Amino acid sequence: GQQLNQSPQSMFIQEGEDVSMNCTSSSIFNTWLWYKQDPGEGPVLLIALYKAGELTSNGRLTAQFGITRKDSFLNISASIPSDVGIYFCAGNSGNTPLVFGKGTRLSVIA
Amino acid sequence: NAGVTQTPKFQVLKTGQSMTLQCAQDMNHNSMYWYRQDPGMGLRLIYYSASEGTTDKGEVPNGYNVSRLNKREFSLRLESAAPSQTSVYFCASSLTGIGYEQYFGPGTRLTVT
Numbered sequence: 001g002q003q004l005n006q007s008p009q010s011m012f013i014q015e016g017e018d019v020s021m022n023c024t025s026s027s028i029f030n031t032w033l034w035y036k037q038d039p040g041e042g043p044v045l046l047i048a049l050y051k052a053g054e055l056t057s058n059g060r061l062t063a064q065f066g067i068t069r070k071d072s073f074l075n076i077s078a079s080i081p082s083d084v085g086i087y088f089c090a091g092n093s094g095n096t097p098l099v100f101g102k103g104t105r106l107s108v109i110a
Numbered sequence: 111n112a113g114v115t116q117t118p119k120f121q122v123l124k125t126g127q128s129m130t131l132q133c134a135q136d137m138n139h140n141s142m143y144w145y146r147q148d149p150g151m152g153l154r155l156i157y158y159s160a161s162e163g164t165t166d167k168g169e170v171p172n173g174y175n176v177s178r179l180n181k182r183e184f185s186l187r188l189e190s191a192a193p194s195q196t197s198v199y200f201c202a203s204s205l206t207g208i209g210y211e212q213y214f215g216p217g218t219r220l221t222v223t
Contacts, residue, residue, distance in 0.1 A: 031209050042114075042200050042214035043153070088152065092209040097143070097168060102152035 006101030019076040021104045023089035032072035035088040114215035123191045131186040133201030142184035146197040191222045
């Protein structure tokens with residue numbers, strides 16, 4: 001089945017720093033989604049990508065659909081304390097259910 | 111709009127007991143999903159319903175049953191709970207197609223002793 005490798009597993013950064021995380025798949029994907037989960041809450045959709053090479057921003061967040069269609073990247077600029085949480089990538093190919101990565105846990109040191 | 115709602119928020123069961131987790135969405139979405147989330151495992155799909163009247167198994171369906179009661183509601187039943195089913199359960203929905211943007215509920219935290 002489809003597998004997603006999300007990295008890094010966790011990161012500790014200083015407030016104000018930029019953050020980068022990525023996901024790679026074992027097969028070509030048609031859709032890449034990025035979610036954030038706060039403690040005790042459900043995941044919240046941040047960005048959706050549907051075309052290879054697509055670059056989409058949502059405030060300080062920018063995500064890209066890799067040109068090979070096997071990877072995606074999420075960048076957060078000028079991190080703030082409320083960026084703390086777990087970030088998940090998800091994707092699929094064809095008419096199949098989404099597959100989720102295992103998440104990147106972000107901690108921000110003020 | 112409340113989005114996706116789940117009840118209960120917390121539940122403790124003894125091994126062998128049964129229970130049903132309820133999920134409802136008010137976004138007129140066609141597809142609905144049940145996931146479980148365990149530490150370090152990410153989100154794993156239990157069952158999904160691509161449209162009203164259909165249900166399909168996901169990655170980890172054993173020990174669970176589902177019912178798509180109507181377009182709004184999708185329930186998950188544990189017939190005989192086991193400690194391995196201790197987890198956080200999330201319901202989600204999407205407007206069209208099973209590979210598109212999904213919106214999640216707040217979760218049900220289940221402990222089986």
